[in-house]
Amino acid sequence: MEKTLSLTEFYKTSLGILPSEIIGKIGQFNVFSLSDFITDPKAPVPYSRKDYYKISLISGSNSVHYADKTLEVEHNMLLFANPQVPYNWTPVTRNLVGEFCVFTDDFFKGYGNFKAYPLFQPGGIPVLSLTDDEFNQVRDIYKKMMQEIASDYVFKYDVLRNLVMELIHTALKLRPAIITPLESTGTHAAARITGLFLELLERQFPIESTMQRVKLRTPGEFAAQLNIHFNHLNKILKETTGKTTTRLLAERITLEARALLKHTDWSISDIAWCLGFEDPSHFVKFFRKNEQTTPGAFRG
Template sequence: MLFTKGEGTYEIDFVKCTVSPSQMYFMVPGQVHSWDLTGDNDGYIINFSSSFFHSFLLSPEYLKQFSFLAGIVDGSIITLPENLRQEITAVFESIIEEAQLKHRVNRDMIRVLLLRIFLTINKHLGSRPEQKVTGSKVILIRNFQNLVEQHFHRLRLPRDYATLLYITPNHLNALSKDILGKPAGEVIRERVLLEAKRRLIDFDLTISEVAFQLGFNDNSYFTKFFKKYGGITPEEFREKHS
């Protein structure tokens, strides 16, 4: 999503952001989001399925190279400089033109244009000083984040992921602190806490059901975990978002 005009707030996974022109937001399936926009707003939104590129790209893992598609809020909100905003806006306009033609071949053109947006943003991020850590370290951390996404329901310790990555827990922690600014254990806990928040706003589920789905066999332990790392109890969180 690209804002070209407007103001207000936008909340993704319970993180509130101030909307301003030239901001791009990337979201992935499962994220919780809400709007509180004021005034005259304009921009572009594109929704596509996770399988949209499968028949087009040789590697189904291709999109995982883009950090802004990892579902981590801090890395998925990008403010574009003016020259880049103009370039990206032109690509959005081209996508709209192709979509209106409603021809099978044009779906491939839309895929090409979407990839152009991703590659252009990725190139922009790579030019920023804070993004210049590259090579095997970044690959390891991305693999760690992907593994956490797959296994956080049942694997809660850094050593579990270090084993899957064929490195030591100390090495994983050092890499996590160096690149993500936090230890590996915190990355895992934050993912569990986020999923708990996502499920707690589904009022069809009881708190005990949420705890069980996340691998907490003891409801009281889930409450202690949530309050320790979330600052409030699950009941208070649910009431706050009712």
């Protein structure tokens, strides 16, 4: 797997410059037309993790490789990419049309927890297939972004934050079925504890070096970190997500295991150690239980 691509490196490799006006206390944000970047429609975007978020609107046939999944999109798509999950996409047709915006955590500092939305959650639905009418509806938001970022309005980045949130909420309204129980039924206190648990879990990923290892591995360790009883944590997570603490941990560990097995040449022992298993045989047993196959067979 390629090393994590930073937004600074993205600017340098894609544009040859680093726009100074968007670097600073406001964080980093920019919006681009897809036609300025696609030179060879057969060349895939490099498969790697990034240190920034990216929302892409694309009209044309594409193959999207996200974590360990491959999704085929025949017409229009809206892709939500986050730093936790590596991805790339391969354009199938020429004359692709669309736009994309990129931004970092700092851009939304103090503005709201955009990462709590299911579109940016590992294991969620990062790709939405759109009709032509939906594509045009979303594209209108990008047009507003283009106009705003080119303006000299002193508060334009506040407007751009609002437009990114409008983009997220438009996607959720177009596909309301992807909203999880946490957003629809959780109480404030339960949602807060669930959010803290998921944040602690996600802080441990992605695994990008064989020297990196998850520190919180069991439900009891998470409960102790949150200073609540394990049974109480389990009850809250069951109510807000429909899953037990053990199930949520197993799913996230399995997701990372699949990505590492598919996109690195690390040994199974190294992957097991990074994911918190003291004995590789325990990892093999865990993986077989959750995937109905062994790590070696999955890797092929």
